[in-house]
Amino acid sequence: MKKRLITAACLAFLFAHQSKAQNDSISSNYKKQKLKIEEINFITSYYTQDGNNSAVTGGEGTEKLTDIATNFEVILSKKDKRNNVHTIDLNVGIDSYSSASSDKIDPSTVTSASYQDIRIYPSANYSYENEEKKTVYNAGVSFSAEYDYFSIGANVGFAKTSKDNNREFSVKGMAFFDTWKVILPIELRNNPSDNDARHNDSKPRNSYNLGLALSQVINKNFQIALLADIGYQEGLLATKFNRVYFEDLSVRSEKLPNTRFKIPIGIRGNYFLNDKIVLRTFYRYYYDNWNINSHTFSFEPSYKLTEFSSLSIPYRFYQQSQAKYFDAKNQHELTNEYYTSDYDLSKFSSNMIGLGYHVVDSNKGIFNIKRIHSFDIRYGYYTRTDGLDSHIITLALQFK
Amino acid sequence: MKKTFIAFLSLVAFCSCSSVKEYQKSKINDAEMALTAKKTEKFENTFQLYREASSGANGGKTGGGCGCN
Numbered sequence: 001m002k003k004r005l006i007t008a009a010c011l012a013f014l015f016a017h018q019s020k021a022q023n024d025s026i027s028s029n030y031k032k033q034k035l036k037i038e039e040i041n042f043i044t045s046y047y048t049q050d051g052n053n054s055a056v057t058g059g060e061g062t063e064k065l066t067d068i069a070t071n072f073e074v075i076l077s078k079k080d081k082r083n084n085v086h087t088i089d090l091n092v093g094i095d096s097y098s099s100a101s102s103d104k105i106d107p108s109t110v111t112s113a114s115y116q117d118i119r120i121y122p123s124a125n126y127s128y129e130n131e132e133k134k135t136v137y138n139a140g141v142s143f144s145a146e147y148d149y150f151s152i153g154a155n156v157g158f159a160k161t162s163k164d165n166n167r168e169f170s171v172k173g174m175a176f177f178d179t180w181k182v183i184l185p186i187e188l189r190n191n192p193s194d195n196d197a198r199h200n201d202s203k204p205r206n207s208y209n210l211g212l213a214l215s216q217v218i219n220k221n222f223q224i225a226l227l228a229d230i231g232y233q234e235g236l237l238a239t240k241f242n243r244v245y246f247e248d249l250s251v252r253s254e255k256l257p258n259t260r261f262k263i264p265i266g267i268r269g270n271y272f273l274n275d276k277i278v279l280r281t282f283y284r285y286y287y288d289n290w291n292i293n294s295h296t297f298s299f300e301p302s303y304k305l306t307e308f309s310s311l312s313i314p315y316r317f318y319q320q321s322q323a324k325y326f327d328a329k330n331q332h333e334l335t336n337e338y339y340t341s342d343y344d345l346s347k348f349s350s351n352m353i354g355l356g357y358h359v360v361d362s363n364k365g366i367f368n369i370k371r372i373h374s375f376d377i378r379y380g381y382y383t384r385t386d387g388l389d390s391h392i393i394t395l396a397l398q399f400k
Numbered sequence: 401m402k403k404t405f406i407a408f409l410s411l412v413a414f415c416s417c418s419s420v421k422e423y424q425k426s427k428i429n430d431a432e433m434a435l436t437a438k439k440t441e442k443f444e445n446t447f448q449l450y451r452e453a454s455s456g457a458n459g460g461k462t463g464g465g466c467g468c469n
Contacts, residue, residue, distance in 0.1 A: 043440070217420050219420060223435060224435075272430065272433060288453075318448075320453055344451055378438075394442075398439075
């Protein structure tokens with residue numbers, strides 16, 4: 001027994017000594033790291049849509065719209081002396097759109113307030129990863145500005161990974177504090193149809209969101225994630241330049257409740273079928289207290305052309321019930337408390353199909369430019385049962 | 401659709417999760433296997449958020465901005 005105690009004491013002393021020596025060595029070998037650029041992402045897209053159910057003109061009229069969106073992201077990181085990773089994500093996006101329906105807010109002008117607009121939305125996020133504890137803390141701020149709308153957002157999050165790196169739980173809280181500059185249809189500017197807002201008033205819209213995610217590696221080829229987002233909105237939720245025509249042909253500005261509670265839950269499952277094919281699947285069920293129920297299902301098989309490139313065919317199906325406040329043009333009753341003829345809140349289903357190409361090459365680079373790490377291009381065609389259809393093409397470049 | 405979802409959840413529940421070692425994760429770590437939306441889906445998610453009444457649980461934007469056009 002005595003021998004055992006002496007041996008244990010000697011081992012403990014040696015271990016403690018060696019451990020101290022290692023720590024001393026780490027501190028003396030540690031060189032202060034500077035922030036380095038991990039990656040730069042550039043994404044741009046062109047979107048065009050057309051339909052005949054514009055909300056601005058009461059549910060009938062052109063919905064023609066084009067949008068050019070660009071996003072530029074820089075990710076910087078550094079390791080501290082304890083090997084914890086600090087990451088800063090800086091992002092700026094610019095949308096430039098033209099909307100034929102917005103031109104009908106005031107048809108007497110050549111171009112009204114929202115006919116053409118630019119939206120700028122910068123954001124900054126910081127994350128701190130403790131590799132030993134396998135935890136990540138993050139926080140960020142975001143802004144969005146356009147002619148009649150301004151938004152400030154903030155978020156905080158936490159993620160914990162299991163010891164074997166096969167499971168991760170994350171939680172994220174987000175809040176957006178938005179301000180509308182109210183624009184009414186021209187004929188209602190001197191005679192508003194309700195007391196919600198007058199023309200040129202500033203009105204708030206706040207959104208709060210709690211996102212939960214649990215991901216799990218099932219086996220060498222299969223992993224899933226369970227996702228939930230609980231959302232609550234308050235403030236001016238109606239778009240006041242949308243017209244609503246009643247059964248007596250009178251016109252009012254859209255009116256909707258000042259609160260909305262949303263519960264979407266989703267599951268994502270990705271499966272590596274064989275050496276060449278990856279199947280990406282997603283399903284979401286959504287419910288809100290405006291009586292909208294929806295189902296979203298997407299399926300994207302991806303075929304590896306070579307070790308570095310792949311071709312994918314994304315498909316998405318979506319179906320929703322109508323909000324209890326929706327009705328078509330000239331169908332609303334005068335006694336209705338809330339009313340809208342916005343077909344985005346009507347009952348419909350939609351299909352989207354596309355084609356994507358991805359290539360990555362960290363050795364030679366893309367197009368023989370070594371800095372370009374990956375190149376993606378993706379096209380999507382979207383069609384809705386109420387006649388709206390759209391095309392979107394997106395290009396993404398990653399620099400390292 | 402609900403039945404399909406329940407069937408899928410049951411399938412997942414009955415799938416035994418095996419502890420996968422780091423050296424066995426060459427496929428799990430493939431970029432196509434990421435459990436998030438692809439970067440090229442960013443703007444698709446945005447227009448779907450505006451053109452449809454639902455949002456959230458897809459890693460996309462869930463609030464902020466008017467989406468009124």
